[in-house]
Amino acid sequence: MKSLSATKKELHQNERLTREAITSSNYNEQYSRKNNIGVQNFPWSERQDLRVDFISKVKRDMNVELKERDVVPIHRIPSDKVGPKPLIVRLFSSDVKRRVMREKKNLQDNVRFYDDISKRNIELMKRLDETEWFSDVWHFNCGVYGRTSDGLQLKFNIFDDIFLRLRQRK
Known part of the structure; x- marks a missing residue:
């Protein structure tokens, strides 16, 4: 029987792999x-x-x-x-x-x-718009971008923590 820590580790690994697969799938769909x-x-x-x-x-x-x-x-x-x-x-x-x-x-x-933008990218663009932290949100060459009123421009992934990325300014 697996220990609780081994099960948690396996769960985190599966979550990471799932996010990578969904991100890759979204990119391929958009491409x-x-x-x-x-x-x-x-x-x-x-x-x-x-x-x-x-x-x-x-x-x-x-x-x-x-x-x-x-x-x-x-x-x-x-x-x-x-x-x-x-x-x-x-x-x-x-x-x-x-x-x-x-x-x-x-x-x-x-x-x-x-x-013609993928559903996941449309949802990401809506999330960025709803924050009101961005003066512009757009899609270009399979990526989703946002620009703050002070000129900071960032490319976002569908799983990004928007607030964390803004706080880190990268």
């Missing part, structure tokens, strides 16, 4: 979404060719030329909200995505483009 764009309020019609409609919308509103091969898969995703279901668009490369996202401010008709 797989790196070239994705979420789209809200994209018009819907019967027998719609989403790829053609998306490419023409980007050309018309944003003046960004996309080839058919630049839009890898494109499809609508389930939603309980009223109106057309959102889209997920995987673009061929991060360069293509960057070109499109730079011009998203020019979109018309209430259509909105956003980064």
Whole structure:
């Protein structure tokens, strides 16, 4: 029979390994979404060719030329909200995505483009926002960042103790 201290040690080891696995899983999920764009309020019609409609919308509103091969898969995703279901668009490369996202401010008709961020990273960003210690919170290149009003910029992990990181200023 194991002693209590050996069981506690094993429990801490399992907890550490679980956190590492979840962190790695979240990173891999976010990396797989790196070239994705979420789209809200994209018009819907019967027998719609989403790829053609998306490419023409980007050309018309944003003046960004996309080839058919630049839009890898494109499809609508389930939603309980009223109106057309959102889209997920995987673009061929991060360069293509960057070109499109730079011009998203020019979109018309209430259509909105956003980064496809993992659920865990969205939750982390909400936690950072709710603390009111950050003037900016953002997602970039698979990471979540926060900037305090005095200019301190930190990259956060989903398991970080936010207050401790701020107190240590690292």
